[in-house]
Amino acid sequence: MNLQTFFQHFAPACDLGGGSFLGFPHWYEFLPGVTDSNHVCIPKISAIGDIWLIVAAIVDILLRVGALAAVGFIIYGGIQFVTAQGEPDKATQARKTIVNALAGLVISIAAATVVTFVAGSF
Amino acid sequence: MNNKGPHKHKPFAAGLVSLPKTGYSTPELMRIMKHKIKLINSIVLLGLVVPALFSGSASALTPATCYEHATSTKIDCALVKQNDNANFNPVAPNCYDVQERPSGAIITHVDCATQAKLPAAPTPQPNTVSEPGSVDLGDPTGQYSCGSGDSRVNTTINFGCKGKGNGTLDLIFAIIRFLSAGVGIIVIGSLVFAGIQYTASRGDPNASAAAIKRIQNTAIALLIYIFAFAILNYLVPAGFLK
Numbered sequence: 001m002n003l004q005t006f007f008q009h010f011a012p013a014c015d016l017g018g019g020s021f022l023g024f025p026h027w028y029e030f031l032p033g034v035t036d037s038n039h040v041c042i043p044k045i046s047a048i049g050d051i052w053l054i055v056a057a058i059v060d061i062l063l064r065v066g067a068l069a070a071v072g073f074i075i076y077g078g079i080q081f082v083t084a085q086g087e088p089d090k091a092t093q094a095r096k097t098i099v100n101a102l103a104g105l106v107i108s109i110a111a112a113t114v115v116t117f118v119a120g121s122f
Numbered sequence: 123m124n125n126k127g128p129h130k131h132k133p134f135a136a137g138l139v140s141l142p143k144t145g146y147s148t149p150e151l152m153r154i155m156k157h158k159i160k161l162i163n164s165i166v167l168l169g170l171v172v173p174a175l176f177s178g179s180a181s182a183l184t185p186a187t188c189y190e191h192a193t194s195t196k197i198d199c200a201l202v203k204q205n206d207n208a209n210f211n212p213v214a215p216n217c218y219d220v221q222e223r224p225s226g227a228i229i230t231h232v233d234c235a236t237q238a239k240l241p242a243a244p245t246p247q248p249n250t251v252s253e254p255g256s257v258d259l260g261d262p263t264g265q266y267s268c269g270s271g272d273s274r275v276n277t278t279i280n281f282g283c284k285g286k287g288n289g290t291l292d293l294i295f296a297i298i299r300f301l302s303a304g305v306g307i308i309v310i311g312s313l314v315f316a317g318i319q320y321t322a323s324r325g326d327p328n329a330s331a332a333a334i335k336r337i338q339n340t341a342i343a344l345l346i347y348i349f350a351f352a353i354l355n356y357l358v359p360a361g362f363l364k
Contacts, residue, residue, distance in 0.1 A: 047280040048296075052304045059311045066318040073321050096325025104321025107337070111313030116306075 014041035024064055029057045059112070066108040073101035268292040295362045298354070302363070305347050312340040 016033040018026050028043035030053040036042050045051075080094030264276035269289025277283075281296040316336040323329035355363055 047282055049282055049300050049303055052307050055304065055307045055311065059307060059314060062311060062314045062318070066314055066321060069318055070321045073324065076324070093325050100323045100325055100330055101321045104317040104319070104323075104333070106317075107320055107333075108314045108317030111317065112310050116310070 016041050016043060022068075025057060025060050027054055027057045027061075029060065030054075063108055063112055066105060070101045070105035073104075074098055077101060268296065291362075295358075299363060302347075302351060305344070309340055309344050312343075313337060316340065 014033045014035050016026070016028055016031075018028075031043035031045065031050065033041045034044040077094050077097035080097055081091060084090035084094055264278040266277045266280045266283065267285050267289075268275045268277060268281060268283035269292040270286055273289035274285075275289040275293065281293060282299060283292045283296045286292065316333045319333035319336060320330055323333060351363075
């Protein structure tokens, strides 16, 4: 089992659906759905290794949180820039905020991409 | 018996009697041999008689016939019950009821195959010990098993065991495989969290240093795992970790 299988969507036997919160994925997004005795579609955990599918979904949620946070801090840095009023210290601080926000976003996305690529090549 | 030396007796006594090589004169050796062969003869006799006794009793209780129970009105069919579940009596599991039996009649020899059918036949319980000689540990209703034979352990949770070999080792390797599968996910999670930390540092050097420290520690953890797995992969025979 490698990481690629974690990020692959299973063909669901039924539609798990569920509500949406800011477009975040659900914790059961990688779990297959089964219909129980009450004809309700529930996520199916068949082996102990399926825990990692839930962890992978949580990492997916974290990535989106990181992207949202980066956007938010870039806006915050922009406001800092605007309110710097030409003071060099405040402008430097604002630039640092924006650079760190972008760097954090790059770290998050690069980590996910590189580790998935490396693990998938085994 | 002849006195040409102990090696003459070797085919008979091979594997049973260890002959003293030196230190005995020939008559003395003969005396010892006679004593030992007597002992062997008695053991062989016992070995012939005891199975003969058992085989005699077994042949008397062939699956087609059985005998009246001593104290009840039931027929003890302990030896035939496996073959005919329809006649199985839930009250006395080893006995069949005899229907339309004349009162006071003494039945000494009953053919179980021709007995009248009883209405209720219980469904046989799920067999917890399916392999002969195996001791099922853990959850007897568990549908997943680790290991096979004497050391098999049944589990309700699917640990991903192969169901072969020693149960403890099978479980340990299943857990190692499970943890190995999660290392990549955990590393990604840690790096993504470090990225969020870095994003939220707002140019504060202490905060961004904490994020970089987390990335370093994640890299160290990944290296430790890679080396541990490499060493384990070298020590353990092929196939256990895959």
